[in-house]
Amino acid sequence: SQTIHQWPATLVQPVGSPLSLECTVEGTSNPNLYWYRQAAGRGLQLLFYSVGIGQISSEVPQNLSASRPQDRQFILSSKKLLLSDSGFYLCAWTETGDINEQFFGPGTRLTVL
């Protein structure tokens, strides 16, 4: 069966510090991978998605970036965090195909102070 991992689970960072969040998927090959952010009490905002190694599509211009160095690894980064980067960061995966069911990881709660 497939599983998706995210770490860390929680993170408190000062403004201006760098960020690296990691997501890995097990039990599947060549998944589509997604990064979302959910601000407190808000809906899901798609940040990036990837259909293959090294292929990144950005949905919203901001100070975040994403990379996919391996088939089942997806990384979200920032060089300098802003207060507005606080939120719940969710990684999701889907098998390539017509239906596009997405399955979410447990998430990382980021607080920028």
Place this chain on the structure above:
Amino acid sequence: QKEVEQNSGPLSVPEGAIASLNCTYSDRGSQSFFWYRQYSGKSPELIMFIYSNGDKEDGRFTAQLNKASQYVSLLIRDSQPSDSATYLCAVNRGNKLVFGAGTILRVKS
């Protein structure tokens, strides 16, 4: 107009009642429709998806799709307090899903 719209709620129903959650979408080209449940502080979990007009049942859940009217709904029969959560509707757009803001459901015992 938002691409996927949901009433934010909260929708309050008594235990044992049917909860009806609705969602409308704007892109007539959408093919697949999804319902997710999200408990407070947790990640969304997929309840079910539907891609054909009509009803699809899974246990206490029934998804209904009407492409002509561009709405999809989720019925929860015999609602339980454990069903209290935010329910997210999502619609496919190519490789991506577009999510509504969610409806808060509260089931009172």
